[in-house]
Amino acid sequence: MKATVLALLLGLLLVAPAYADTASAGGDVHVAQTLGSRELTVTLRRVTGVPGPLHVDVLTHAGSPAGTLRLSVSGPGTSATSSVTLGARPGSYGGDLRVDATGRWELAVDDGQRVARIPFVVSAQPISPPEQAVYLGFLVAGVCVLAAIVVATRSRRSWWAMIPVSGAVAGIAVAITGAVLSTTLPLPPQPGTQVDADSANTSDQYKLSQPLVGDYSRQPANMSLAPTSVATQRTVDVALALTDGATGRPVDDLIAHDSALIHLIVIGPSGQMWHLHPIRVAPGVFSFPLTLPAAGHYAVSAELARIGGGVQLVRSSTGIDAVGDSVGGTEVPPSDVHVTVPDFTAGQPGTIVAHVGSAADLQPWLGMLGHLIAVGPLGAGGAQAAPVWVHAHSMGGDMTGMAMAAGSMSGLMPVNGDSAPDETVAAYGPDVAFTYTFPLPGDYQAWIQVERSYRVETIPLTVHVAAAPVVGSGKHVVTARLVDTGTVELDVTPSAGATVTVQAVMPTTGYASGEVPAVATDPGKFRVTGLPLMMPGQWEIVTTVKDSSGVDDHVSPVTVTG
Structure with missing residues (x-):
């Protein structure tokens, strides 16, 4: 009998453990910021433990001046400060701070004239209830195995050892069940992306809040600009205010979407385009510098995402009028860039391909290999009255088959909390393709943007979209x-x-x-x-x-x- 019990115990000890999947704590956060004359990408590296270090990388682009940025964090814990010295060469420069509590924090980036305030969330590593059952089950099984060994070797009645053996079997059964359930249990609402972050849900995301809801979406936002009339050839800090369409309250729940809190597009009267990333200066208030070279009307739109909701495209009803002398002209694309534009038909997809240089040296900008901005069809009202505004993305090649994997970002997109390649990786291209279905016929002004050698290059082009032939609807x-x-x-x-x-x-x-x-x-x-x-x-x-x-x-x- 003792031999049987010991053999069973040995079998239990040799059972391969079942490991549970752990929910990801999230990857790095990249936030593009137009801070004065600098176009920066601020990266907040993943915080792996609380208390623990927060590493901040500041990436500069070509033409960005050298200088020192003061960094500081404030939130539910102890405030901390640091600094980053930016060199004259474009690249990544880092600094370290420390966070000592979970919750909603704010990183301030100060260049001496302007302060960008970037909200971020620090959460504890979540442990799901099934995963807790795994740990508890193996703990109980281990204790029972030790107890069974003692009883089996010292007791005259060896059948007593079956009592702790039964407990060990039950513990392992609970652990295996928990491991199986942990692979299928959906993640709880994520603080900072689906629901507002607070001290409770950032310390334990699996604490259920009442009442339970399945719809986390927020209302549309309204945008206002000030001033709406400026002098040409003078740099002006424009204030952008966001308010909730249902309550009128300031909108202060934006999340990083495509590596920015706001993607601001400004279209000028002579075919100029600015792609800016306003800094947050107060709840619901953002700011960006703007120097307009020519007199005329400038149309403005903002692409943003709120906690719990989808992406919103908010167009300014006023735009900005510039008064004064005019200088400069349209942008001239680099000489080694060749763009192929197909014959578009309204309602049918087509693919624009930009061949940038001859080497695979493009860098991901704002999380993508390329960006296509377009407005149209253009009429007497220009971009302000254009019914269609486009912001499309490219991941590489011609996008018509698996062959696009060569030189593209296929297979490198972030999954399970991993971080995507950042701008320090220059290994993509040279072909950059955009597939889009223009809904209306007419002429569109468009711009392609890519990054190489830490310089964002803008390639202007015109797209003509033919009217779709009138055909009857099929019956397939x-x-x-x-x-x-x-x-x-x-x-x-x-x-x-x-x-x-x-x-x-x-x-x-x-x-x-x-x-x-x-x-x-x-x-x-x-x-x-x-x-x-x-x-x-x-x-x-x-x-x-x-x-x-x-x-x-x-x-x-x-x-x-x-």
């Missing part, structure tokens, strides 16, 4: 199945004489691929391979069927797992 039934990453099988009825193309769209990131032709495999059956589904998440497979009866678009939601 489409079923799409994702059979493998990048491979889609389609059932199309009727299919005689039909041309079928497929496009991949990820609504949460604003990414859209080019159209990929589908190949007929059998009557009514089509197959697409090489569809660039480059990251896990919710995707839409957009199938377009064209034949003599008309054109049909069918959208099929799919989930891509890692």
